[in-house]
Amino acid sequence: MRTLAYAALIASVPTVAIAGTACPTPEPIATGAITQPPPLLTDAPRVTAAEIAASPALTRITSRGAVLYRLKEEHGLRGVFARTGDQFRVFYLTPDDQAEIGGVMWDASGHNVTRAQVAEIPGAIPTAHWAPASLPSSSANDDLPHSDAVVDPVARLAAAHFGVDGRQNAPRVYMIIDPLCPFSTRAFGALQPYVESGKLQLALVPVAINDHENGGASTPAAMQMLSAPSQEMARAWRRISDVGHAVPGQEPDAASSAELTLNLAAAHAVKMRGTPTLIWKDKTGTSRQETGMPDDIAQFLASLPS
Known part of the structure; x- marks a missing residue:
């Protein structure tokens, strides 16, 4: 995945690709750079210090300065949006709060759940597109x-x-x-x-x-x-x-x-x-x-x- 400002923090977290066997196209992104980041995501619900202290997984994620925001729980997993400066990564927590999974969640219909979750966060959807905008003139x-x-x-x-x-x-x-x-x-x-x-x-x-x-x-x-x-x-x-x-x-x-x-x-x-x-x-x-x-x-x- 991309090198993030808190890369050392997530070095032990396996990167996630489609079915674990492919490099995903840039569209279904769970890490990246926030484009034109706002000064502060004041409208997003922050994960509290007490919640972080009670969760070994959240403690690891924040140990290098990441700020955490709540994402809606999906399919029994709590999601968090971890931001360091203009870099971010999405994590899903295991029910025991002992482990975190960094990556993209897809549902049975092929819907990119992660992209939908972060779409409301200002600047979180990257502007880079892998598909060309136009073909050479011929x-x-x-x-x-x-x-x-x-x-x-x-x-x-x-x-x-x-x-x-x-x-x-x-x-x-x-x-x-x-x-x-x-x-x-x-x-x-x-x-x-x-x-x-x-x-x-x-x-x-x-x-x-x-x-x-x-x-x-x-x-x-x-x-x-x-x-x-x-x-x-x-x-x-x-x-x-x-x-x-x-x-x-x-x-x-x-x-x-x-x-x-x-x-x-x-x-x-x-x-x-x-x-x-x-x-x-x-x-x-x-x-x-x-x-x-x-x-x-x-x-x-x-x-x-x-």
């Missing part, structure tokens, strides 16, 4: 589906910019990745045995959604991947992963910025929630989509065409 874009159209995710990604890793006749699985998302990197490594054995071919679709967390390093890394030939993109990603950023001295192609914008538009069109996102056609010809690594690899592989 007559080719006239054929792209509009945002309100029904989109076949496989067909949409087939028109994106990607690199292939695996045998040519293997079933293709599109994998939308941020090159600096650790979950993307782990998924890529976990799928390598199946790529090498010919059970699937990965079509890597680079995007950049983690710039808000890594100081803008994802964009040059994604552009560097897009500058590599299709068959070399996986190797370029491995080199980037080795150093943790774009490889110095390798300038991206002039077209890579537009290609990245188009890939972000494709990710937005298929309603990507985080990286990695896997998209493929199953044996019946139905498009399938999953955020993060599949829970059941065997079932995932069995769904691929022979």
Whole structure:
């Protein structure tokens, strides 16, 4: 997650991604910077000193100066909005007040509960958006589906910019990745045995959604991947992963910025929630989509065409 002013305080708290296997898009944020922060959140209910003293979890959160505000209890968990300067993080407390969970709460319908909770706090919803506001000017874009159209995710990604890793006749699985998302990197490594054995071919679709967390390093890394030939993109990603950023001295192609914008538009069109996102056609010809690594690899592989 983002580095906060009280980062040392929450170092022991696990970061939360979608299903624990993906880097979430910036929209469902539970940490971040308050934009144009008000002098004091006087209208928000403060957590009292007595409540903090009675709760080991709240005591830990405030030990480095965070100010706490109450959020509405959801699904049996009390929420708190922890603010240090213009930085914030949302925590949920366990019923015994011994532990805190930092992250995003989603309900069964896919509603972002956390975002709704903090929406009333002035400046808490970030202004950064991962989806591009517009596409590069090109007559080719006239054929792209509009945002309100029904989109076949496989067909949409087939028109994106990607690199292939695996045998040519293997079933293709599109994998939308941020090159600096650790979950993307782990998924890529976990799928390598199946790529090498010919059970699937990965079509890597680079995007950049983690710039808000890594100081803008994802964009040059994604552009560097897009500058590599299709068959070399996986190797370029491995080199980037080795150093943790774009490889110095390798300038991206002039077209890579537009290609990245188009890939972000494709990710937005298929309603990507985080990286990695896997998209493929199953044996019946139905498009399938999953955020993060599949829970059941065997079932995932069995769904691929022979």
